[in-house]
Amino acid sequence: MDLLGEHTVTTAEADRYAARVADLLEIFAGAAGTWPDDPHLERDPWGPVPRVGVSVKPTALAPRFGPLTAEEGLDEAVTRLRPILARARELGAAVTLDMEHYGVKDLTLELVSRLGSELPDGPVLGAVVQAYLRDSYGDLLRLVEWAERTRRAPLQVRLVKGAYWDTETVVARAEGWVSPVFEDKRETDANFERCARLLVARAGVVRPAFGSHNVRSLAYAVACARARGLHDGAVELQLLHGMAEPVHAALRRLGLRVRVYAPVGELVPGMAYLVRRLLENTSNESFIRHRFVQGEALESLVRPRGGRRAPSPARFPTPCPNGRRPTRRRPDRS
Ligand SMILES: Cc1cc2nc3c(=O)[nH]c(=O)nc-3n(C[C@H](O)[C@H](O)[C@H](O)COP(=O)(O)OP(=O)(O)OC[C@H]3O[C@@H](n4cnc5c(N)ncnc54)[C@H](O)[C@@H]3O)c2cc1C
Incomplete structure (x- = not known):
């Protein structure tokens, strides 16, 4: 379950969001307790897989969660998450920190490592890595090394x-920053596969969990696991x-382990979520659009796409609109 919510600006709003996450955990755990056993979904090679998983947005938990007030924001988020994680451990539930825009990426990874170090035995804690970021492979490597230690x-x-591809691109361009995201979809796809290899290794x-609706990306993850001699249950496929x-149905038919990520909450806090899904599904680069709107053949969509396979260096500076001279400004992240 993804509790809909975006950046809060007051303490009262953040408290309310935290209270709603806590309620959601209780309600969801109560309901999931009545479901029949399904060992296929509930175990992976490393133990029990929680039925209950809740995803939260760090910026909704802490109004000052941002690069200019990093320490205060981090402390606020830790304070609100501590009781939630303690309860999740009692309930056997998982808590994932969603990844939002680039400005809070380092802070979110820091939040994962603070909480994960405080509670090394659980609950199941989840982090998200965005393959469209040029930094992502290095971040993933550091995350894995930290988890191992x-x-x-x-x-x-x-x-x-x-x-957040459109937002990152527009903001970087307007500010004259190096764009943190790849500018060619093929680079994102290639990086997703590179990161998938690392995760499975x-x-x-x-x-390893893979959130995508792109059949090639999902199949690549499963193929990596098989090539490493793992059974299919070792990877979790996540869809919205x-x-x-039809992709959900096909994955189930193949006996793969699928988790459906469901947004819950009210319409107004959900508007930004809806806009992101609209942008995604109507984008020229979208797998969903190519397959389900334009009806392109699956064989051509799953074929390795030609072109640049290795990530290209960031173009610097990003061309500025309205003829301003590019400057060497840097994003205001910590
Ligand atoms: C279960 C689940 C959980 C998710 N959680 C998060 C989360 O916590 N944080 C988050 O940010 N997203 C999250 N997402 C959304 C995800 O990041 C993608 O936006 C979405 O899944 C579309 O990617 P795709 O692989 O399904 O489809 P595809 O059509 O293969 O890929 C579309 C994606 O390619 C990238 N792209 C598009 N155009 C370009 C371009 N010109 N150059 C480079 N790259 C480009 C963008 O990332 C775009 O979303 C989640 C998705 C799922 C299914």
Whole structure:
């Protein structure tokens, strides 16, 4: 379950969000307790897989969660998450920290490492890595090394491509910053596969999870696991509720372990979520659009796409609109 919410600006709003996460955990755990056993879904090679998983947005938990007030924001987020994680451990639930825009990426990884170091035995803690970021392979490597040194329970890592491509591109261009995201979709795809290889190679230290609706990306993850001699249950495939439903059905038919990520909450806090999904599904680069709107053949969509396979260096500076001279400014992240 993904509790809908975006950046809060007051303490009262952040408290409310934290209270709603706590309620969601209780309600969800109560409901999931009545489900029949399904060993296929509930075990992986590293132990029990929680039925209950809740994803939270760090910026909704702490109004000052940002690069200019990093320490205060981090402390606020830790304070609100501590009781949630303690309860999740009692309930056997997982908590994942969603990854948002680039400005809070380092801070979110720092939050994962603070919480994960405080609670090395669990609950199941999840982090997200966005393959569209030029930094992501290095971040993933550091995350895996940190998990190996610190955690006794594996860290769950959800690999995604990233939901803020338009925002990152527009903001970087407007500010005259180097864009943190790849500018060619083929680079994101190639990097996703590179990160997938790393995740699967370090499975056990991490629990690999793949959030995508792109059949090639999902198949690549499963093929990596098989090539390493792992059974299919070693990787979790995650899809969004209501999107690419034929893909959900096909993965289930193949007996793969699928988790559906469902947004819950109210319409207004959900507007930004809806806009991200709209941008994604209508983008020229979208797998969903190519397959389900334009009806392109699957064989051509899963074929390795030609072109640049290795990540290209960041173009610097990003061309500025309205003829301003490019400057060497840097993003205001910590
Ligand atoms: C279960 C689940 C959880 C998710 N959680 C998060 C999360 O915590 N944080 C988050 O940011 N996203 C999250 N996402 C969204 C995800 O990052 C993608 O936006 C979405 O899944 C679309 O990617 P795809 O692999 O399904 O499809 P595809 O169509 O293969 O890829 C589309 C993606 O490619 C990238 N892209 C598009 N155009 C370009 C370009 N010109 N150059 C380079 N790259 C480009 C963008 O990332 C775009 O979203 C989640 C998705 C799922 C399914």
